[in-house]
Amino acid sequence: MPDTPTVVATPAAGTTAPDREFTVEQRSQFQLIRRRFLQHRLAMVSLVVLVVVVLLAYVAGGLWKYAPGQLTRDNSAAPTLDHPFGTDAVGKDQFAQVMRGTRISLQISVAVALLSAIVGTLWGAVAGYFGGLLDNLMMRIADLILTLPLLAVAAVLAHFFGGTWYLVAFVIAGLSWAYVSRVARSVVLSLREKEFIEAARALGASDARIILRHLIPNSLGSIIVNTTLLVATAILTETALSYLGFGVTAPDTSLGLLISEAQTALTTRPWLFYFPGLFIILIALTINFIGDGLRDALDPQQRKVRQ
């Protein structure tokens, strides 16, 4: 994928002034990718569902008549129009709670994905570009992080440093970037030998410029796909961490914490248990499908293999 912005800036020729007999509509790389993604039905449906979930969490949750944590007169009410997700034992409206949990869980997982993408891409690109001893050293560090059970180490770190949502995000990101770095390195390794890198070097570009302006933009396809999928993994990690009691802690809430509070009430107030779980599944499932669609759109060659 060459420099996308410059390609997009040139208007699609042929559509405005057909002065030749046969005009072929030129499509930029970006247009091609967008077209392929729009034609991916499952990914488009997933995108719509995800947007609905996000709007529910941020808009509907914010405008909802009950504030999260607000005590109402109805205790342990089953889902009704007044309380679409029911209420818990002390009368907190569960819709407001689940929406707040969704916001926090989404915030954490998106932050994890972005942080890991930035650190992992730079780490992997530097390791892959310079190669040799530095590459060996950097990738062994990444390997070591991958051998530690993420959830367990995150629980250790989050218990002593965590509690608020951004610290939880930092902890999870600190353990997930190694995965992105492996992806980035493998792409950079193959790009490094290409002619355009040689040309850039012949023109006198510095190492930093080659990495930042040539290697990373050209490996963005795989990185975007993996970052997207990382959001799904991160939300599962965060909710598991909060379920164990080491992630987001009260009075703040997350979807995992809501499930942990509801697990004893599964027979008496099942709605407390099902709705937060449903939202985790919805988010993780749609993000996985979107990631799949992006992979097909950004990297159609790989599709032949994966099918």
Place this chain on the structure above:
Amino acid sequence: MLAFALRRIAVSVPILIVAAFITFALGAAAADPLAPLLAKNPPAPPNVIAAETARLHLDEPLIPRFFSWLGGLLQGDFGPSTTSTLNIGSELGLRFMVTLRLIALAMLVAVVLAIVVGVVTAVKQYSITDYTATFVGFLFIAMPSFWFAILLKQGGIEFNLAVGKQVLYTIGAASVPPPSGAGAVVADTLGHMILPTISLALISYASWSRFQRASMLEVLNSDYIRLARSKGLPRNTVMVRHALRTALIPLTTVTALDVAAIIGGAVVTERVFQWKGMGDFLLTAIVASDTYALAGWLLVSAVVVILFNLLADLLYAVLDPRIRYA
């Protein structure tokens, strides 16, 4: 093959030592073992705190502490716990056996299921079977493991109520007190394992079956399979001897890479089913700020992951002769 194995084992030793240092530093940096003591009301007398500091080697710098810990490990001593009566090494050993049972069986179930489903969906691509399995796979990939485990647990309770006797156990790793007779003990242990194994296995199975399907499809579309078929070899021979053997290689890597995630998943599963295994040990150690217990736990899990990676590499060499001579 032997030379390859020895070379590969030699590489794991330095990794193990560095992993030991990281786990120790992590345990030491993350927790303040004196915090529970200092928070006591009325405050603990200074001489008690001083004695505890000396007993836990908190007055020594990190590096010497690490080496004396490492030296102790070689003699089977995992260091002092904040709970002075707890022997970390023997407790961890007991807990490890409990968890290993769960992890090993769950991985076995997951791998077998993943291979079967992966191969069937690849061979019958775009059939109803394929679509159903794909949907179920994606669903399990997106499902939080603890949520599924809680549901299973509830399902087990309702199943027991429906049949009118305890068939599926939902709490603990074994009955207390254990039943008499070796046969009864085995049956009891297995009965306790059913639900946790299912919940742990299905979560890993989902992504593995996707991998197996993709690699099987790739192999089935390759020229040498077409050649094997066209020279008249029976379909089943081609599938098993030619296609499956090659298609197993990516799964070997993925399985080994996922061991760390499965150990994490086991922590959650044990929590739901209230097992006294490694997971419970870890969570207790975190809450008690027990640095040596944390370091010991992390080291054991790192050793397991490194061993599994070693095993995967050896298996890799068995499956793919090219790797042996690389």
